[in-house]
Amino acid sequence: MSRFRVYPTSEQASIMLEHCAHARYVWNLAVEQHSHWKPGRTSAPGFAGQCRQLTEARCDNAWLGAGNADVQQQALKDFAKAKSARFASGFGEPTWRKKHVHEGFRVIGADRGPEFEADGSPKLNARTGKQVMSRSVVVDKLNRRWAQVKVPGCGWVRFRLTRPGLPRAKTFRVTFRNGQWHIAFAIVPEPIPAPKKGEVIGIDRGVKITAALSDGRRLNCPQLTAKERAQIRKHQRRAARAPKDSAAKTAEYAKVARLKAREADRRKDWCEKTSTMLARFYGLVRFEKLNIRNMTASAKGTIEPGTRVRQKAGLNRAILAQGWGLLRRRTGEKAPGRVEDIPAPYTSLRCSACGWIEKNSRKSQAEFVCVSCGFTCNADENAAHNVAAGQGGIPRPRRSAGAGGTTPPKGSSVREPQPA
Numbered sequence: 410m411s412r413f414r415v416y417p418t419s420e421q422a423s424i425m426l427e428h429c430a431h432a433r434y435v436w437n438l439a440v441e442q443h444s445h446w447k448p449g450r451t452s453a454p455g456f457a458g459q460c461r462q463l464t465e466a467r468c469d470n471a472w473l474g475a476g477n478a479d480v481q482q483q484a485l486k487d488f489a490k491a492k493s494a495r496f497a498s499g500f501g502e503p504t505w506r507k508k509h510v511h512e513g514f515r516v517i518g519a520d521r522g523p524e525f526e527a528d529g530s531p532k533l534n535a536r537t538g539k540q541v542m543s544r545s546v547v548v549d550k551l552n553r554r555w556a557q558v559k560v561p562g563c564g565w566v567r568f569r570l571t572r573p574g575l576p577r578a579k580t581f582r583v584t585f586r587n588g589q590w591h592i593a594f595a596i597v598p599e600p601i602p603a604p605k606k607g608e609v610i611g612i613d614r615g616v617k618i619t620a621a622l623s624d625g626r627r628l629n630c631p632q633l634t635a636k637e638r639a640q641i642r643k644h645q646r647r648a649a650r651a652p653k654d655s656a657a658k659t660a661e662y663a664k665v666a667r668l669k670a671r672e673a674d675r676r677k678d679w680c681e682k683t684s685t686m687l688a689r690f691y692g693l694v695r696f697e698k699l700n701i702r703n704m705t706a707s708a709k710g711t712i713e714p715g716t717r718v719r720q721k722a723g724l725n726r727a728i729l730a731q732g733w734g735l736l737r738r739r740t741g742e743k744a745p746g747r748v749e750d751i752p753a754p755y756t757s758l759r760c761s762a763c764g765w766i767e768k769n770s771r772k773s774q775a776e777f778v779c780v781s782c783g784f785t786c787n788a789d790e791n792a793a794h795n796v797a798a799g800q801g802g803i804p805r806p807r808r809s810a811g812a813g814g815t816t817p818p819k820g821s822s823v824r825e826p827q828p829a
């Protein structure tokens with residue numbers, strides 16, 4: 410995915426908003442059709458059936474008929490994809506799209522014929538020497554900072570070129586949120602080749618330090634500054650005091666949303682840069698296996714009743730968790746086959762020098778002193794060493810009464826069965 414900020418003229422913006430409305434309308438019709446389906450009834454129409462219905466609907470509905478047919482059909486295609494990926498995508502069943510919240514539409518590139526010659530060799534572009542794509546969107550570079558893209562009904566729309574090289578993609582998606590237009594090209598990046606000297610790196614993800622590496626480096630995901638957080642609180646306060654349904658209230662909430670979007674952008678940027686660094690410099694990247702869903706749930710205080718977790722702590726952790734998941738996913742995409750998940754209970758309690766697991770070894774948040782051999786290390790780095798060594802997947806110690814989770818019971822030390 411390759412995302413850029415788009416700067417349409419006001420005329421183009423109004424056409425694109427209309428595209429968004431059509432796409433949302435068609436998507437929601439598809440959701441509705443499928444939500445009424447129950448076992449035993451004739452099945453809801455698939456993509457082909459819905460396309461036929463769309464053609465009919467465009468004849469009956471003048472507003473829909475005046476819109477771009479490709480944009481509307483792509484909304485159906487997106488729905489079909491979301492529906493078929495509902496068990497694997499993590500997003501579940503496709504749900505309703507809301508006005509002002511899920512504004513966007515997909516544009517598919519023009520058909521350019523086969524990608525291969527008759528003899529099976531890749532068909533190359535005579536001018537650039539790159540393999541031709543069966544479809545490609547029309548992009549044009551204006552200068553070092555600006556490029557433009559063809560959007561149906563709008564002609565050329567300018568976008569800020571914030572990466573080197575023009576994107577080569579078959580489709581793109583235009584989105585509108587918080588008063589900003591963005592364009593995201595669907596690009597599957599080339600995997601990054603492994604370095605010649607393929608070293609193993611272990612990564613321990615935590616709340617204090619976002620990613621502790623086994624080479625001793627500690628990487629932190631950038632967050633909002635204290636000043637920006639104060640701004641958010643200020644605008645939230647003003648929004649709360651503004652009269653109901655007033656323009657001021659909407660404007661203040663928009664400012665809050667924009668600041669939060671900035672935080673998300675920073676997090677994504679950090680994940681992209683970090684995952685590229687990992688894929689480029691290490692032969693094998695090992696993450697400790699996290700169950701992020703459980704971790705964020707417990708931060709909200711639902712899993713451990715009686716443990717009052719502050720709302721903010723939960724929020725921070727949830728935000729971090731998103732970064733953790735994204736970092737793991739992007740590294741896997743950039744270094745396919747070179748990323749492992751180490752199921753690792755006790756990585757923070759195990760001594761990376763001698764393998765002894767004991768709760769008392771962890772003196773504080775930062776300090777690790779092995780009770781058995783006296784090995785001293787930063788606690789996060791120690792955990793990262795364990796992950797790098799792939800240690801921690803060792804059978805858990807016997808369960809004590811009442812201890813069902815991954816944390817050892819209070820006061821007792823946990824001994825690790827020696828590996829054979």
Ligand SMILES: [Zn+2]
Pocket residue numbers: 760761762763764765779780781782783784
């Ligand atoms: Zn030790």
